[in-house]
Amino acid sequence: AQSVTQLDSQVPVFEEAPVELRCNYSSSVSVYLFWYVQYPNQGLQLLLKYLSGSTLVESINGFEAEFNKSQTSFHLRKPSVHISDTAEYFCAVSEGTHAGNMLTFGGGTRLMVKP
Amino acid sequence: DAGVTQSPTHLIKTRGQHVTLRCSPISGHKSVSWYQQVLGQGPQFIFQYYEKEERGRGNFPDRFSARQFPNYSSELNVNALLLGDSALYLCASSLGQGDYEQYFGPGTRLTVT
Numbered sequence: 001a002q003s004v005t006q007l008d009s010q011v012p013v014f015e016e017a018p019v020e021l022r023c024n025y026s027s028s029v030s031v032y033l034f035w036y037v038q039y040p041n042q043g044l045q046l047l048l049k050y051l052s053g054s055t056l057v058e059s060i061n062g063f064e065a066e067f068n069k070s071q072t073s074f075h076l077r078k079p080s081v082h083i084s085d086t087a088e089y090f091c092a093v094s095e096g097t098h099a100g101n102m103l104t105f106g107g108g109t110r111l112m113v114k115p
Numbered sequence: 116d117a118g119v120t121q122s123p124t125h126l127i128k129t130r131g132q133h134v135t136l137r138c139s140p141i142s143g144h145k146s147v148s149w150y151q152q153v154l155g156q157g158p159q160f161i162f163q164y165y166e167k168e169e170r171g172r173g174n175f176p177d178r179f180s181a182r183q184f185p186n187y188s189s190e191l192n193v194n195a196l197l198l199g200d201s202a203l204y205l206c207a208s209s210l211g212q213g214d215y216e217q218y219f220g221p222g223t224r225l226t227v228t
Contacts, residue, residue: 105157
């Protein structure tokens with residue numbers, strides 16, 4: 001069975017500082033990896049995804065994540081955060097033959113950007 | 116284009132009652148999945164439907180059921196509500212069962228008293 005661990009439940013950081021949100025997964029087969037962001041009282045928005053190919057994936061708003069198969073990790077990074085990045089971030093894995101399978105989510109990391 | 120829509124937005128029910136939650140996928144999407152998100156936790160998979168057939172089921176009791184209609188919209192039904200069923204219920208749609216990402220709706224906040 002697959003599982004996802006987000007090592008930090010909360011990450012406080014000052015505006016314009018770099019940040020890393022950690023995600024580790026366990027799976028016996030190939031996986032597809034995702035980061036979703038959830039703003040207060042809203043649903044989930046896809047931030048970025050790894051399906052295949054380059055292990056470094058980027059989003060349009062400056063986030064990036066690197067798939068590391070040997071360490072079974074998919075950490076999310078941003079070199080300079082903004083107040084508007086304050087939200088809950090979820091790492092998720094889809095296991096099996098295609099990415100459209102059920103998603104298994106981690107417990108979430110609350111990113112709190114302070115001025 | 117309209118995204119995934121869910122109704123109602125909020126709902127308050129009493130223990131033992133029944134509830135029906137509704138989801139309309141993005142136009143052209145044929146797969147719908149349901150997730151339960153308890154406060155402070157990540158979402159948990161409940162069901163996936165594709166072309167009106169159940170294609171996946173999470174570890175939830177038989178009190179939970181769902182169906183998908185010919186227009187690809189979906190309903191999630193929960194019988195004999197328990198306090199622990201209080202959660203945000205999320206619906207996600209995708210084009211199909213291939214390598215397609217899932218798009219989430221805003222959710223229905225269910226409170227059981």
